[in-house]
Amino acid sequence: MTGCGGDTAGGGSSDGGNGGDAPFEVAKDVALTGSPTFDKIKSSGAIRIGVKEDQPGLGYLDAATGERSGFDIEIATWMAAKLGVAKDKIEFKAIPSANRETALANGDVDLYVGTYSITDKRKKLVDFAGPYFITGQGLLVQKSNETIKSEKDLAGKKVCSATGSTPIQNIRENFPKATPVEFDIYSKCVDALKSGSVDAVTTDQAILLGFASQDPDNLKVVGEPFTVEKYGIGLPKGDTALRTFLNETLTDGNATWTKIYDSTLGKSGTKVEQPKVDQY
Ligand code: GLU
Numbered sequence: 001m002t003g004c005g006g007d008t009a010g011g012g013s014s015d016g017g018n019g020g021d022a023p024f025e026v027a028k029d030v031a032l033t034g035s036p037t038f039d040k041i042k043s044s045g046a047i048r049i050g051v052k053e054d055q056p057g058l059g060y061l062d063a064a065t066g067e068r069s070g071f072d073i074e075i076a077t078w079m080a081a082k083l084g085v086a087k088d089k090i091e092f093k094a095i096p097s098a099n100r101e102t103a104l105a106n107g108d109v110d111l112y113v114g115t116y117s118i119t120d121k122r123k124k125l126v127d128f129a130g131p132y133f134i135t136g137q138g139l140l141v142q143k144s145n146e147t148i149k150s151e152k153d154l155a156g157k158k159v160c161s162a163t164g165s166t167p168i169q170n171i172r173e174n175f176p177k178a179t180p181v182e183f184d185i186y187s188k189c190v191d192a193l194k195s196g197s198v199d200a201v202t203t204d205q206a207i208l209l210g211f212a213s214q215d216p217d218n219l220k221v222v223g224e225p226f227t228v229e230k231y232g233i234g235l236p237k238g239d240t241a242l243r244t245f246l247n248e249t250l251t252d253g254n255a256t257w258t259k260i261y262d263s264t265l266g267k268s269g270t271k272v273e274q275p276k277v278d279q280y
Contacts, residue, residue: 024081024256035241037110038083047085049076050095050103050112050234054187057210057265059114061094068092070210071264072231075132076113078256079233082249096184098164101125104234112234115204117166118278127239128232129246131275132257136225137167138205140212142193143220148200150223154178157199160189167203170227186211194218204229206265213268230275247277 032038041047051072052059059072073092080090095103100116103109104126118128141148148157155177161168163182171180181198183189189201190211201208205225212219235242250257257274266272 023087024078026081026086027084030082030084032083032241032245035239035245037236037239037242038245041083041085041110045085046089046091047080047083047111048091048093048109049080050100050109050114051076051092052096052114052185053092053094054185055115055207055210056214057267058207060210069264071133071206071260072113072115074260074264075233076111078253078260079111079113079246079249083245096164097162098184100164100234104236107236110235115207115229116232116234117204117229118232119166122234125237126234127237127243128234129243129277130232130250131230131278132233132250133206133231134272134275135204135206135229135231137170137202137227137229138208138225139222140190140193140201140208140219141199141222142196143216143218145199145220145222148222151175151202151226154200158197160192160198160201161203162186162189165203166227166229171202190219209268230278244279247279250274251277 051068053061053068055070058070060070061068077087077090080087093109095109095112095114100112101122104112118131139148139151147153154175157178158181159171159175159178160181160183161171163184168180168182171178181192186201186203186207189198192198193201205221208221212221233246235246254274261272
């Protein structure tokens with residue numbers, strides 16, 4: 001397999017969006033019955049996918065070129081291709097952490113792929129395929145910071161995270177001596193960290209490493225991950241046929257997963273295995 005033969009996605013678009021990796025082969029005659037979401041996708045010929053666009057390496061929009069890149073964007077593009085939708089028929093919608101369940105429940109998006117942890121609370125409102133990646137909550141501080149070395153050093157500190165996220169909830173519940181600060185998106189927390197109005201940013205280490213790698217002179221990740229965050233593909237609750245289809249795609253697609261990982265998050269040199277899908 002060379003990874004560049006066969007049908008390629010879209011007429012004019014040259015690659016999968018992350019520096020030259022091959023496009024995904026777009027499936028034809030997809031057999032997926034009993035999925036209201038797929039019926040909608042099929043009749044419109046397009047898919048709407050909720051993403052992040054300020055998280056380098058995961059879900060990022062280059063404002064100058066209009067190009068989206070990152071691990072989540074590639075996973076989303078792969079799933080769309082398996083559902084028979086080429087990249088130029090994907091409508092990406094930036095949706096912040098706090099609005100994901102509502103966006104899926106309202107039918108504003110067909111799928112959500114954006115550092116979305118599978119939790120029991122969220123499972124009451126949406127379904128998840130996956131997990132397709134596992135990370136954990138970490139800490140980002142100014143490079144010159146010598147006082148915060150781990151989550152044990154947060155007492156009296158201003159700690160920033162996104163509204164509606166698992167890390168801000170963890171800070172509120174388990175770090176009563178820290179002062180939580182919230183914004184809708186993580187890049188605003190990073191701006192606050194750089195200007196000195198907060199002491200740390202906390203969210204998944206995978207996200208923080210992306211911010212740190214964009215500004216290594218001023219930012220650093222400290223400590224070890226102190227929670228387990230399993231990323232799922234969010235989908236409308238009750239669409240079991242679609243969830244099963246996506247889970248099977250992930251399970252059967254280890255080679256593709258590895259290629260996506262290597263071309264995005266894996267560029268830092270860290271090697272991880274694809275997690276086992278949990279068919280709950
Ligand atoms: N994975 C965590 C969550 O789903 C943090 C990242 C995010 O907010 O997207 O809440």
